Amino acid sequence: xxxxxxxxxxxxxxxxxxxxxxxxxxxxxxxxxxxxxxxxxxxxxxxxxxxxxxxxxxxxxxxxxxxxxxxxxxxxxxxxxxxxxxxxxxxxxxxxxxxxxxxxxxxxxxxxxxxxxxxxxxxxxxxxxxxxxxxxxxxxxxxxxxxxxxxxxxxxxxxxxxxxxxxxxxxxxxxxxxxxxxxxxxxxxxxxxxxxxxxxxxxxxxxxxxxxxxxxxxxxxxxxxxxxxxxxx
Amino acid sequence: xxxxxxxxxxxxxxxxxxxxxxxxxxxxxxxxxxxxxxxxxxxxxxxxxxxxxxxxxxxxxxxxxxxxxxxxxxxxxxxxxxxxxxxxxxxxxxxxxxxxxxxxxxxxxxxxxxxxxxxxxxxxxxxxxxxxxxxxxxxxxxxxxxxxxxxxxxxxxxxxxxxxxxxxxxxxxxxxxxxxxx
Numbered sequence: 001x002x003x004x005x006x007x008x009x010x011x012x013x014x015x016x017x018x019x020x021x022x023x024x025x026x027x028x029x030x031x032x033x034x035x036x037x038x039x040x041x042x043x044x045x046x047x048x049x050x051x052x053x054x055x056x057x058x059x060x061x062x063x064x065x066x067x068x069x070x071x072x073x074x075x076x077x078x079x080x081x082x083x084x085x086x087x088x089x090x091x092x093x094x095x096x097x098x099x100x101x102x103x104x105x106x107x108x109x110x111x112x113x114x115x116x117x118x119x120x121x122x123x124x125x126x127x128x129x130x131x132x133x134x135x136x137x138x139x140x141x142x143x144x145x146x147x148x149x150x151x152x153x154x155x156x157x158x159x160x161x162x163x164x165x166x167x168x169x170x171x172x173x174x175x176x177x178x179x180x181x182x183x184x185x186x187x188x189x190x191x192x193x194x195x196x197x198x199x200x201x202x203x204x205x206x207x208x209x210x211x212x213x214x215x216x217x218x219x220x221x222x223x224x225x226x227x228x229x230x231x232x233x
Numbered sequence: 234x235x236x237x238x239x240x241x242x243x244x245x246x247x248x249x250x251x252x253x254x255x256x257x258x259x260x261x262x263x264x265x266x267x268x269x270x271x272x273x274x275x276x277x278x279x280x281x282x283x284x285x286x287x288x289x290x291x292x293x294x295x296x297x298x299x300x301x302x303x304x305x306x307x308x309x310x311x312x313x314x315x316x317x318x319x320x321x322x323x324x325x326x327x328x329x330x331x332x333x334x335x336x337x338x339x340x341x342x343x344x345x346x347x348x349x350x351x352x353x354x355x356x357x358x359x360x361x362x363x364x365x366x367x368x369x370x371x372x373x374x375x376x377x378x379x380x381x382x383x384x385x386x387x388x389x390x391x392x393x394x395x396x397x398x399x400x401x402x403x404x405x406x407x408x409x410x411x412x413x414x415x
Contacts, residue, residue, distance in 0.1 A: 056252055062302060
């Protein structure tokens with residue numbers, strides 16, 4: 001029982017995930033593009049003896065179990081539930097695979113056509129080998145027009161905007177796009193994805209293979225839709 | 234293992250003991266045990282006499298603690314209650330019949346083997362140890378009854394306690410029995 005006597009309860013399910021992530025992440029990737037896996041957020045939940053005793057107090061009748069045994073059972077059962085939950089969420093399963101990305105030399109007007117055709121607000125920019133270089137979002141275009149949002153644009157002088165718009169229409173994507181880009185590997189699980197979304201304000205994340213080539217696009221709304229926390233005990 | 238580590242285990246893992254049960258629980262434990270022990274004592278006086286009766290009632294008193302005092306306990310479930318007494322009695326009788334020339338050895342092996350077999354059959358029930366022992370240390374009358382001892386009183390008595398537990402433990406809203414049958 002030596003291993004059970006610790007006072008802090010941690011989501012040990014994440015431990016296995018971390019190890020798995022370490023296996024999946026080739027070293028030196030950060031030099032090319034920023035990946036999310038190196039973020040290491042501690043997720044400790046402290047289950048005190050008082051918490052357990054209070055729970056026992058609320059259950060009528062004599063419980064033939066010690067506090068330490070309860071902690072051990074809870075910890076293992078909880079880790080198993082977390083594992084099962086996290087197993088279900090893989091970036092490769094949640095991403096949209098049929099994405100037509102942008103190239104750096106594409107003119108903004110052509111890029112805009114791809115945004116509209118795919119009904120997306122951000123698209124990855126890839127090189128000739130399909131490796132992800134950057135993201136281009138609506139916000140990037142607005143910034144090029146000197147506005148922080150569409151509504152800010154409305155408040156600006158209309159004539160001036162029309163001129164600015166014409167000026168940027170034929171500029172290449174490379175001049176407007178955002179780097180570095182935050183990507184996730186295809187095998188990324190719940191925690192890696194959450195960390196990645198936490199690290200940048202975008203709503204969309206490119207999913208890459210081992211050679212950092214684009215394989216799909218993970219939308220925040222798709223990811224959230226897959227998170228049924230109600231399945232947890 | 235280091236000596237300090239070994240000694241530190243003796244300090245325990247938790248400050249304070251589990252909470253006390255409510256007064257209603259105390260009353261229902263009392264009612265169940267009074268009825269259960271009353272029934273089983275009345276019944277056993279027809280089969281057992283003298284020290285055999287006293288010894289067997291001791292074992293059943295321990296069962297009553299589990300059955301009416303801790304009905305949620307895995308040790309108090311029907312499988313454990315009846316299985317534990319029955320298997321232990323069989324072991325006790327066997328140990329007496331094979332080893333009665335060395336009573337101390339028969340006693341030691343009766344209890345230890347009963348524990349092992351209750352573990353293996355998932356019927357662990359502490360009073361079973363007493364029942365196994367009674368088959369060895371009981372009177373000539375117990376010894377003479379042979380494996381019949383495993384039926385009466387060893388299997389019949391817990392069945393009586395079980396019936397009372399089913400009737401009484403399911404009356405209050407906050408109690409239910411059993412958690413599982415088999």
